[in-house]
Amino acid sequence: MTTANAGLAKKLGYTNVRAFLGGEPSWSELGFPVYASNQYIAKGNVVILDLRTGDAPVKGRIPRSVQIGYEDLEDRMDDIPRNAPVILYADNLDDVTDAYEDMKDAGFKTVAMVKGNYQGWVASGGEIETGPIFSNEITWVRKLGKGEVSVDEFRKATLGELPDTFVIDARTPEEIAELGIFKNTVNIPLDEIPKRMKEIPKDKRVFIHCSTGARADLAYRELIKNGYDVKFLLLNISDPECDCPIIMPE
Numbered sequence: 001m002t003t004a005n006a007g008l009a010k011k012l013g014y015t016n017v018r019a020f021l022g023g024e025p026s027w028s029e030l031g032f033p034v035y036a037s038n039q040y041i042a043k044g045n046v047v048i049l050d051l052r053t054g055d056a057p058v059k060g061r062i063p064r065s066v067q068i069g070y071e072d073l074e075d076r077m078d079d080i081p082r083n084a085p086v087i088l089y090a091d092n093l094d095d096v097t098d099a100y101e102d103m104k105d106a107g108f109k110t111v112a113m114v115k116g117n118y119q120g121w122v123a124s125g126g127e128i129e130t131g132p133i134f135s136n137e138i139t140w141v142r143k144l145g146k147g148e149v150s151v152d153e154f155r156k157a158t159l160g161e162l163p164d165t166f167v168i169d170a171r172t173p174e175e176i177a178e179l180g181i182f183k184n185t186v187n188i189p190l191d192e193i194p195k196r197m198k199e200i201p202k203d204k205r206v207f208i209h210c211s212t213g214a215r216a217d218l219a220y221r222e223l224i225k226n227g228y229d230v231k232f233l234l235l236n237i238s239d240p241e242c243d244c245p246i247i248m249p250e
Helices: 003-011 023-029 038-043 070-079 093-105 117-123 151-158 173-179 190-195 214-225
Strands: 047-050 086-089 111-114 165-169 185-187 205-209 230-232
Touching: 070 093, 086 093, 086 117, 093 111, 111 117, 151 165, 151 205, 190 214, 205 214, 214 230
Parallel strands: 047 086, 086 111, 165 185, 165 205, 205 230
Antiparallel strands: none
């Protein structure tokens, strides 16, 4: 998030905003941990992995978690959907940080840990469940949140197959120069949207994307406030699922 985008976030009502210009990928590459909030762990559409072995999860576990002991994680990687947000916890820091690094190295883009591991979850008042575990199958299914557009619908728009649809790319010109832009898409960077609204038609539905969905979500909130029929794409556009045709600038 740029400093300008952080300013827009404040205008949208966020009060504790800081900008780390490299974003989450750079944060992770520097070796800093990523933690999920308790609310996201409890309510989010996520895969929660309990890396503990033996009967520890039977005595107490985070609801919806799947037990995959750390030593078995490599063999179970293919069972975990690559586009799923994954949250990890264990009883010790070494197992969970090693698993975090292993999953990032394996190409999982959205991985986080439980602050303080299982003990931290309990100490913070997080709900637990006990008793036998009848299945360790991962059954995650992608669910669209409020304001989200499906990948299939977004793809049709970039292919020109959805009439009366205006698609915005909220990334910076520098990102587009490096990575290209989807067909049938107009570049309006997030921090320029408030002053360029006259370029966005109100008689069409609007789809908006960025590189991961974070900036697109902010733009969505700004356009909703101004009366637009808008949805945003919450997806890392480097994900193979997002296979829309790309045009490289000349």
